[in-house]
Ligand SMILES: Nc1ncnc2c1ncn2[C@@H]1O[C@H](COP(=O)(O)OP(=O)(O)O)[C@@H](O)[C@H]1O
């Protein structure tokens with residue numbers, strides 16, 4: 029069978045609650061692109077560490093988990109799922125316990141190296157004309173060559189408000205504090221607060237959800253000089 033041309037790569041980075049997942053998924057759906065959520069893999073590995081009672085602050089123990097990390101993720105924006113082995117962890121990876129453990133897992137260089145390879149392979153093999161890949165280091169490390177590179181930002185206040193509207197099992201203060209501390213830990217490992225050279229910033233602080241999707245799609249059309257919709 030003839031191999032497809034490489035898909036158009038759209039790389040989106042940004043801090044927690046900036047709208048990366050929801051906006052990337054909606055934009056991918058409208059463009060007929062695939063959608064790759066990279067944070068889900070870090071979360072799934074943190075889930076496995078918790079499931080195996082592995083101390084996530086022990087880099088060697090976390091690295092050892094990689095050898096039986098049987099991970100899969102849906103890249104169709106309409107059929108999102110995350111599994112580890114036979115277990116569907118789509119919801120479990122959003123738990124506060126996983127959110128609290130994930131930064132420690134994500135700071136281990138061997139983990140970053142292995143997952144970066146996995147993301148490149150998943151992105152190159154989608155069965156769509158393009159793929160929106162979102163995370164923290166997509167524009168800089170995973171796919172610096174991407175045709176479209178976007179930093180999606182929003183004020184800290186907007187991000188906290190959006191995330192606490194989603195999470196009803198914890199107080200708004202708790203959600204905000206956990207988000208701030210995760211961003212602090214994550215930003216010691218990768219810089220997702222400032223745009224690297226050639227990366228376009230989309231600030232969604234004063235945009236609603238629909239306007240943010242349109243702003244991202246506009247950048248994609250301008251950069252690729254093509255219309256996908
Ligand atoms: N521009 C926006 N205005 C209002 N709410 C938004 C906007 N963008 C995203 N959201 C909402 O904010 C929440 C956090 O978005 P999410 O995509 O999970 O962020 P991230 O993946 O960056 O952590 C979601 O409930 C999403 O629907």
Ligand SMILES: Nc1ccn([C@@H]2O[C@H](COP(=O)(O)OP(=O)(O)O)[C@@H](O)[C@H]2O)c(=O)n1
Nearest residue numbers: 044045066067068070130131134163164165
């Ligand atoms: N490309 C990426 C994506 C996520 N991550 C890590 O994975 C965690 C979860 O990412 P996520 O995108 O699901 O987080 P949210 O911003 O959606 O809450 C982050 O807090 C980072 O520790 C990373 O290190 N590099």
